[in-house]
Amino acid sequence: MTQWFTETFRTEFDKQAEELGRINLAIFGKTGVGKSTLVNAIFGEPVAQTGIGAPVTMGSHLYLDKRGTLGVIDTRGLEIGRDDAEILKEITKAVKESRGRPIAEQIHVAWYCIRGMDRRFEEVEERFIRTLADLDVPVVVVLTQVPMRDGAYHPDAIELARQIQARNLPIVGGRPFMTYAMRDQFTGQPPHGLMDVLRATFHVAPEAVQAALAAAQAIDLELKASQAHKAIAASTAAAAAAAAVPIPFSSAAMLVPIQLAMMARLAHLHKLSLDRAAVLAIASTSLATSAGRAAAAGLLKFIPGAGSVAGGVINASVASGFTLAMGEAWLVVCQRAANRTLPTVGGVVDTEAVKRLFESELAKRLPRIRQRD
Numbered sequence: 001m002t003q004w005f006t007e008t009f010r011t012e013f014d015k016q017a018e019e020l021g022r023i024n025l026a027i028f029g030k031t032g033v034g035k036s037t038l039v040n041a042i043f044g045e046p047v048a049q050t051g052i053g054a055p056v057t058m059g060s061h062l063y064l065d066k067r068g069t070l071g072v073i074d075t076r077g078l079e080i081g082r083d084d085a086e087i088l089k090e091i092t093k094a095v096k097e098s099r100g101r102p103i104a105e106q107i108h109v110a111w112y113c114i115r116g117m118d119r120r121f122e123e124v125e126e127r128f129i130r131t132l133a134d135l136d137v138p139v140v141v142v143l144t145q146v147p148m149r150d151g152a153y154h155p156d157a158i159e160l161a162r163q164i165q166a167r168n169l170p171i172v173g174g175r176p177f178m179t180y181a182m183r184d185q186f187t188g189q190p191p192h193g194l195m196d197v198l199r200a201t202f203h204v205a206p207e208a209v210q211a212a213l214a215a216a217q218a219i220d221l222e223l224k225a226s227q228a229h230k231a232i233a234a235s236t237a238a239a240a241a242a243a244a245v246p247i248p249f250s251s252a253a254m255l256v257p258i259q260l261a262m263m264a265r266l267a268h269l270h271k272l273s274l275d276r277a278a279v280l281a282i283a284s285t286s287l288a289t290s291a292g293r294a295a296a297a298g299l300l301k302f303i304p305g306a307g308s309v310a311g312g313v314i315n316a317s318v319a320s321g322f323t324l325a326m327g328e329a330w331l332v333v334c335q336r337a338a339n340r341t342l343p344t345v346g347g348v349v350d351t352e353a354v355k356r357l358f359e360s361e362l363a364k365r366l367p368r369i370r371q372r373d
């Protein structure tokens with residue numbers, strides 16, 4: 001791996017992490033209702049190297065756990081149903097203080113979790129939810145561990161949901177979300193309802209952190225793909241604009257950072273580490289063997305008829321069409337990496353096969369692009 005590639009890609013990778021920011025999710029509910037199980041089911045188990053360290057304190061009992069593009073805020077050492085006044089005081093203070101900070105430091109959405117088989121919804125829980133809503137934090141009420149059979153929820157959970165709905169609470173969707181987060185080994189009860197919680201959260205999250213949420217979650221590949229397409233479209237437009245600048249030798253070289261930024265963003269959306277993303281990017285494009293302007297020439301070899309373009313000047317339609325094709329082909333590689341369906345040899349990724357995959361995906365999209373001038 002050449003120095004040039006490693007450094008350029010790392011720079012773009014870090015920049016994209018910064019741009020994605022973080023969605024901060026506050027999770028409340030009595031102990032043992034299944035908060036951690038729910039979070040892990042939707043976002044994946046925390047991995048040691050993704051920055052799980054000691055949680056950051058936000059108040060004397062309020063903690064922020066950073067997991068890449070996800071921040072989980074919860075209470076430690078205080079119990080709902082016992083220390084409510086204290087918890088509410090702290091959360092109120094934390095939300096108010098965070099208002100003046102950058103968007104990635106604010107509290108965006110709260111999940112209030114209640115065990116679906118708990119027969120009653122308490123006064124204190126209602127107060128808790130109303131306080132959060134008054135602070136302009138959207139509250140998603142989640143009923144956890146709700147058994148389901150033949151497409152129907154357990155009657156006790158339905159009854160609890162009905163009771164909650166009757167309170168006309170200011171909650172997302174106006175109703176609780178029924179979930180079961182983790183398969184029960186004994187009864188075989190499979191998970192359900194997770195996608196609905198995720199989608200509801202996505203819709204109420206500020207637009208500036210929606211991509212961070214799409215990146216953080218681990219259950220909805222379509223949500224990742226739609227965010228990837230947004231990024232590809234933006235890069236495609238940037239490539240066209242770069243190519244429109246009439247400076248000889250510049251346009252092809254200017255595509256390189258634009259495309260690396262795009263590749264880095266798609267890698268983040270699919271939770272690829274820097275190392276893994278770099279290995280796959282090198283395997284896909286062979287870019288690492290050349291540097292700077294030579295890399296641009298290397299990219300151009302993918303474009304039919306553009307390989308010998310004098311001075312590396314390419315037109316806007318080639319630049320955008322090519323960037324679009326690169327993005328779509330790289331998205332396939334990222335999706336296969338996230339799905340763990342990339343070809344391997346002896347347990348490690350088969351870089352030759354990745355290259356063939358990328359190039360065949362690229363070829364599908366390139367025949368329409370021709371350099372005309």
Ligand SMILES: Nc1nc2c(ncn2[C@@H]2O[C@H](COP(=O)(O)OP(=O)(O)OP(=O)(O)O)[C@@H](O)[C@H]2O)c(=O)[nH]1
Pocket residue numbers: 029030031032033034035036037038144145179180181182183184185
């Ligand atoms: N099978 C199954 N077990 C669950 C589910 N949710 C929670 N559990 C179990 O219930 C227990 C408590 O779940 P946690 O996720 O640790 O609960 P918590 O709300 O994070 O608890 P605290 O961190 O103590 O406040 C664990 O043994 C979980 O395995 C679920 O959806 N399915």
Ligand SMILES: [Mg+2]
Pocket residue numbers: 035036037
């Ligand atoms: Mg927990």
